[in-house]
Amino acid sequence: xxxxxxxxxxxxxxxxxxxxxxxxxxxxxxxxxxxxxxxxxxxxxxxxxxxxxxxxxxxxxxxxxxxxxxxxxxxxxxxxxxxxxxxxxxxxxxxxxxxxxxxxxxxxxxxxxxxxxxxxxxxxxxxxxxxxxxxxxxxxxxxxxxxxxxxxxxxxxxxxxxxxxxxxxxxxxxxxxxxxxxxxxxxxxxxxxxxxxxxxxxxxxxxxxxxxxxxxxxxxxxxxxxxxxxxxxxxxxxxxxxxxxxxxxxxxxxxxxxxxxxxxxxxxxxxxx
Numbered sequence: 001x002x003x004x005x006x007x008x009x010x011x012x013x014x015x016x017x018x019x020x021x022x023x024x025x026x027x028x029x030x031x032x033x034x035x036x037x038x039x040x041x042x043x044x045x046x047x048x049x050x051x052x053x054x055x056x057x058x059x060x061x062x063x064x065x066x067x068x069x070x071x072x073x074x075x076x077x078x079x080x081x082x083x084x085x086x087x088x089x090x091x092x093x094x095x096x097x098x099x100x101x102x103x104x105x106x107x108x109x110x111x112x113x114x115x116x117x118x119x120x121x122x123x124x125x126x127x128x129x130x131x132x133x134x135x136x137x138x139x140x141x142x143x144x145x146x147x148x149x150x151x152x153x154x155x156x157x158x159x160x161x162x163x164x165x166x167x168x169x170x171x172x173x174x175x176x177x178x179x180x181x182x183x184x185x186x187x188x189x190x191x192x193x194x195x196x197x198x199x200x201x202x203x204x205x206x207x208x209x210x211x212x213x214x215x216x217x218x219x220x221x222x223x224x225x226x227x228x229x230x231x232x233x234x235x236x237x238x239x240x241x242x243x244x245x246x247x248x249x250x251x252x253x254x255x256x257x258x259x260x261x262x263x264x265x266x267x268x269x270x271x272x273x
Contacts (some may be wrong), residue, residue, distance in 0.1 A: 012248070017249075019241035026237050037238070043247065044228070044239035047217055050246075053224035057247075060139055060220055061202040067144035068198045069191060075145075076190075078155025079181050081165050091154065097147035110211060113138045138212045143205070149194045156190035157183060192261035200251055221247045 019040055022032040079091050114131045116122060121129025132138030168178045206222040213219050228240040
């Protein structure tokens with residue numbers, strides 16, 4: 001475990017130390033910088049509108065996470081606790097979707113987003129414009145849910161006693177009331193686990209925002225960092241590592257704050273099927 005921890009921490013240490021080096025030190029291998037150049041951070045932040053990038057990332061992360069928590073827990077509850085026909089088949093379908101790689105659906109997803117009717121100059125048939133490309137709709141909606149989150153929520157709902165929902169139905173409580181007032185508060189570790197996963201995925205998203213955005217007013221931090229590597233022969237490593245260090249700090253703080261619930265959620269997700 002110690003060796004594994006060193007292997008995982010070493011890249012972050014290298015990133016931090018590189019962000020404090022002078023340009024001359026980047027031409028040769030060394031772990032420790034001769035002098036600590038903290039001005040690399042201020043210079044990196046002024047090289048591009050990083051305040052806007054951070055704001056865009058926060059909006060993207062909050063939007064996707066809120067929708068994910070709503071849809072994933074609702075779908076998980078439906079698959080675990082409601083007497084609907086074909087529930088087992090639907091659950092199997094969700095599990096199959098987990099195994100589909102993102103890159104296999106990237107182009108179809110792009111074409112669907114581009115062809116959204118009545119958006120971005122499109123006609124009712126989805127032709128003639130750009131749809132949700134270069135918009136908050138295209139950034140947030142397509143990745144606001146994932147099968148793995150539905151599966152995690154469903155596993156937690158399955159672990160709850162069925163008598164809770166049945167008793168509430170006998171008392172006349174609606175399915176919405178059962179979900180929001182009784183069942184959802186009991187799966188707090190699952191909600192936090194899904195939130196941590198989705199926040200990390202949204203905060204670190206790069207390929208999808210790179211594909212569908214053209215304006216700096218919409219680009220998140222990970223795409224904004226690419227400004228320091230536009231010239232392959234002259235990558236500004238110190239600035240790039242400084243920006244990457246600032247970008248990863250919120251994720252580290254999030255995991256430290258939620259690690260107890262996160263570990264509990266991951267440990268409990270597969271206890272009952």
